[in-house]
Amino acid sequence: MPVTPLVRVQSEDFDLQAESLRLTQGRRDVGALVTFTGLCRDEAGTLAALELEHYPGMAEAELTRLAEEAVARWPLTGLTVIHRFGKIVPGHNIVLVIAASSHRRAAFEAADFLMDYLKTRAPFWKKEHPAEGGSGAWVEAKTADDKDAARWT
């Protein structure tokens, strides 16, 4: 029977260690744990923060649909998806996906799949707050993300 994924949409940060332990502690059937953490970056030094807008209700629902697709496709022992919203400064966490499985290939593929799909389907939008002040621009969706998502169809 497929596992029930844990999905959370929250403004507060998440704890990689605690979320990983939740999927492994006291178990003997987990052989592979893959975590993906997406962080706010700013190589140019021009970004004060990202503002993440989301569609409350649909964000949780869509992430749950994607997570359920992953547990149906791969033999996972656990799956966690956490996406933050609100203002996030460079160097801080935005998203966490953790896939646990008996075997490494399933864990890698499920985490990779979820990130690709989440980018193109989860209702979140990023606005840039420039370091020099003033009103920022909305981040544009990348066609590369659509291509990445198309790898799994």
Add this chain to the structure above:
Amino acid sequence: MPVTPLVRVQSEDFDLQAESLRLTQGRRDVGALVTFTGLCRDEAGTLAALELEHYPGMAEAELTRLAEEAVARWPLTGLTVIHRFGKIVPGHNIVLVIAASSHRRAAFEAADFLMDYLKTRAPFWKKEHPAEGGSGAWVEAKTADDKDAARWT
């Protein structure tokens, strides 16, 4: 310039959180962090522990060679490989790979590549200690692992 990977071969456990923070803290250029944790598993309930034998010196050297190949192939901002040896009971950690990059595809692929190559090239051997006592058997290498490694050539 490619980063210098951190490679450790040790009997003690590792700390996922501390190792992840080492690659992200105080930086603004990391957009993606992928961690792979390999754990000792025992779905059948027949295993007391795995004994991991290694070739001291060559284990570090070979993991370093593989890690350097990864940083040459992908634009990483950081890479960590930790492999344990000695007796490891079910549910406990064996190996950790962390790849950090500006972009998620590089981080995923580098971690995936390292695990595939590590399985077939790093000089470690697992012996099973059965739960019911007596002398155990050496784990046999899997042809699936060779195929996984061949994906990257």
Add this chain to the structure above:
Amino acid sequence: MNIRYFAWVRERVGVEEETIELPASIATVADLITHLKTLDDNHAAAFEEEDAIRVALDQMHVETDAALGDAREVAFFPPMTGG
């Protein structure tokens, strides 16, 4: 029908949410967009780049040819940039 807007669609329309009585002739999302564009300049500006607009009906992604049916909520927003 309850209509929600997000990101720059929200900024152009000028409201997060509105409730609109729909003429009986409106059957699909595309019909609704055509109707909204006639309301005022803000709506017209928001839906100017119609290809750039994504739609959810009762919090599920749909294409613009989807029938509104008895959906209670429709949302318009740009392509998503989460993750």
Add this chain to the structure above:
Amino acid sequence: MNIRYFAWVRERVGVEEETIELPASIATVADLITHLKTLDDNHAAAFEEEDAIRVALDQMHVETDAALGDAREVAFFPPMTGG
């Protein structure tokens, strides 16, 4: 030459490590394996499944046709099962 054994190769040979004077005729890893098999029953048993044996010369993987050259250490072991 210093020779090291790991995993079941080590168990069959009965030692972790040994130093052996090599006849001048031994040029390659394959020559060395042929020589080791003649030493005693333990060595013969260890190298019985020759295809299952992997080799490292000065801690680098090599094939059995590799020349020993002036390597100081050779290691024999089964296919690796780390990770």
